[in-house]
Amino acid sequence: MSKGTTTRQRIIENAAPLFNQLGFAGCSMQDILEATGLQKGGLYRHFSGKEELAAEAFRYALSRAMTSRMPAADPSLNAVEHLRKLIEQFVEAPSAIPGGCPLLNTAVDADDGNSVLRDLARNGLNEWRARIAQIVSRGLRRKEIRAGARPQALANIIIATLEGALMISRLEESKAALYDARSFLEDFVSRLASPPPPR
């Protein structure tokens, strides 16, 4: 990487936790200057302004979060086991960036505001949902998951429950809600198994 590319990447990596913790409005370019030790000119050589930097910081934060959360693709894994692993991984490592889940934060921050960030959050949500839905679809094809399960709806439920539980856990500074979500979602995905386990 050239020195310019390295500096640009360093700025993004420094900005990501700030935007993630403070929100778009709450994080100032001054905060970024202080975190990076750069002068204003140095910062604006790499980014047209706060919007471009926030967008890059969000892309970076989301990709870090997705990598730490999504179990590696493993076609030999039973779909139900794959979903369990995904739930477990989210509960153990809800975010790789200080400030919690960048998707949740940016969705809530941008739903009434910044349209660039909102579109990026929508894309992030779509990608995450598609990856979960794909696991379910594969499980349906292989008859590991019982017929009638709806991949998109199941993905919505898993994402909603995990993100909602993360919100509670962060507010309470306790993992209790995440553990409740885990035991509940594990039961939920177990009941998707084909044939259903006896009750």
Next chain:
Amino acid sequence: MSKGTTTRQRIIENAAPLFNQLGFAGCSMQDILEATGLQKGGLYRHFSGKEELAAEAFRYALSRAMTSRMPAADPSLNAVEHLRKLIEQFVEAPSAIPGGCPLLNTAVDADDGNSVLRDLARNGLNEWRARIAQIVSRGLRRKEIRAGARPQALANIIIATLEGALMISRLEESKAALYDARSFLEDFVSRLASPPPPR
């Protein structure tokens, strides 16, 4: 109400949707002045500053949201039916204030920031959870809900799933995720019924 009390209440009611949509950092006292048509002196006669006003606006927004969401206490209602009604009501009327759920917004906004707002959000969450847990506990006492159900954990799951689905729905400007959450939670609470329904 005296004229002062009326003005104070009018400021709070005008400020609530602004803080709920823009967040604490994103909403300026200038925004409030424009929304209320007051002069700076008029505003500061009623509130010591932005923090006090944001706190009052959140209290107001949360009480409006809770009133519109929580079905009236009705001891004749079966606990499972009561939970279903609560889920239905949230999905139909997720928030009475523009900008979505004040609890979700403030929790995400304040988890790394403003401690007054964070404490108020914690209290709001505790109250909501206690009200749901109370329905479950009553159902356990009356044997409408099967033994072993954990009131606090069930309340966490219902709140997490609804709030997470609301986050998705607002981001996508579509009720799909809320409807997915509803059908899933309705199934979930039905299976709490004592005796369990045949599968």
